[in-house]
Amino acid sequence: MRIKICGITEPHQSIAIASFGATALGFICVPTSPRYVTIEQIQAAVAKLPDKIDKIGVFANSNISEIQQTVIASNLTGVQLHGDESPEFCHQLRQSLPQVEIIKALRVRNLEQLETTANYIEYVDTLLLDAYHPQQLGGTGQTLDWQMLQAFSPNRPWFLAGGLTPDNIIDALNQLHPNGIDLSSGVELSPGNKDLNKVALLFQRLKSV
Numbered sequence: 323m324r325i326k327i328c329g330i331t332e333p334h335q336s337i338a339i340a341s342f343g344a345t346a347l348g349f350i351c352v353p354t355s356p357r358y359v360t361i362e363q364i365q366a367a368v369a370k371l372p373d374k375i376d377k378i379g380v381f382a383n384s385n386i387s388e389i390q391q392t393v394i395a396s397n398l399t400g401v402q403l404h405g406d407e408s409p410e411f412c413h414q415l416r417q418s419l420p421q422v423e424i425i426k427a428l429r430v431r432n433l434e435q436l437e438t439t440a441n442y443i444e445y446v447d448t449l450l451l452d453a454y455h456p457q458q459l460g461g462t463g464q465t466l467d468w469q470m471l472q473a474f475s476p477n478r479p480w481f482l483a484g485g486l487t488p489d490n491i492i493d494a495l496n497q498l499h500p501n502g503i504d505l506s507s508g509v510e511l512s513p514g515n516k517d518l519n520k521v522a523l524l525f526q527r528l529k530s531v
């Protein structure tokens with residue numbers, strides 16, 4: 323299973339979290355986020371990471387040239403689209419960045435919206451389901467209605483996100499079978515400052531899965 327820790331801002335934390343066993347790290351490229359990082363900060367955070375770690379830039383409603391510029395300058399291996407990007411936008415991004423993993427995040431409010439994931443299947447590599455929040459795009463600590471996801475079985479790998487913590491992760495994975503999990507505020511001291519004790523506890527608990 324893929325384990326993505328998102329909202330990294332500090333180089334020493336990115337190295338520590340990779341050494342605990344994270345398979346992917348996420349860097350927030352959304353200027354309004356308290357976890358926002360510049361290209362220079364991403365470069366510093368990824369510089370000493372092993373090649374096998376996926377380095378994902380998280381964008382929301384950015385244009386293709388901004389995304390392309392950041393991906394190339396920061397050596398990112400993937401892009402997570404966390405705004406209102408359409409399937410057509412994902413298709414265009416694929417033409418511009420053919421070697422880069424495209425993850426479409428959907429902030430799921432109800433079953434009808436969950437069904438819109440089908441529109442993205444042919445244009446993205448991976449889906450990510452996050453919780454809906456009326457004011458914030460991500461990193462909110464809100465959990466999804468896991469009951470609503472019981473029958474979710476898309477024709478693409480998918481990440482479960484939204485309010486996951488070391489305390490609820492086993493419960494989540496007993497109920498759902500995602501290909502990956504994504505955590506941010508549940509392993510933080512404050513936005514962008516990860517709590518390495520909580521990250522270590524997470525990986526310890528995941529050993530039993």
Ligand SMILES: O=C(O)c1ccccc1NCC(=O)[C@H](O)[C@H](O)COP(=O)(O)O
Pocket residue numbers: 328329348350352355356357380381382404452459460461462463464483484485486504505506507508
């Ligand atoms: O984390 C942010 O600040 C953020 C801002 C704008 C768009 C996306 C953002 N985060 C995306 C993520 O992938 C988070 O890991 C995801 O929302 C889960 O967060 P949390 O509920 O805190 O675990």
